[in-house]
Amino acid sequence: MTIYLESDTAKVSINEFGAELSSFILKETGVEYIWQANPNYWGRHAPVLFPIVGRLKKNTYTYKDQPYRMNQHGFARDMMFDVIEQDACSVVFELTSNQETLEKYPFEFRLLIGYKLIDNELATSYEVSTLSDEMYFSIGAHPAFNVPLIEGTTIEDYYLHFYPLKSRIKIPLKGAYINSESKTLAQTNTSIQLNHGLFKEDAQILETKGKNTFSILSEKHPHGVRVSYEKFPFVGFWSPNTVDAPFICIEPWCGIADDVSASGAIEEKIGINKLSKGDIFNRSYTIEII
Incomplete structure (x- = not known):
């Protein structure tokens, strides 16, 4: 089932499966901003990454010395959510742990994902809580935007603008994993012209602090x-490196792939978040279309 939100200036579609944003259209122009999941390039729109972001070494982690298997980006993107609140311009989805999730993720959780459309800006909120004594998790966004947006233009006609204009730490990948010992300084104090060569080594990953707009x-x-947020310590920029795909992802993350030297213990994972029973984790980001 698809949920539709509408304001005076924009229309949004969100799938109950994965609570995934699937369309964001500016009504005046009819321009679609969200990638339409052509499987020849990438068959998703904007998946939610939970309870991990990125890939685990050997798709495995341990908790209290017990091994568990989990595929890249976790399982939430491939599960049906329940709609628990809805009106013309907002909706809240819920996903809770069950026997299936507990077999690969031994924590009782409640995940709420909210969407609220005001004019041409969509706010996405995450709320995570647990009934377990403790819980380790990551969560992140993966929205893909059509580039080019307008017929007659190419990817080279677009640029990525960073705000504030300042240098940020870049975390390189070694294969599917981060190599935190080889961090460098990214020149994000100026805009960067987009081209497919930017992603020849897969995602571009930055550390982010404070308020950011990309x-x-x-x-x-x-x-x-424009994608804006605060309190997300990482961001990924991605487009496939095996084919020249007509989209770019801007991905705020509270979590990151395993490091090449990761022990595998989820308690020691770089960027992991921890909750105790009764704690609530909240984050949000916005997408503005112009």
């Missing part, structure tokens, strides 16, 4: 997209 813009037309 925008895809063009000098050829006034349309673009």
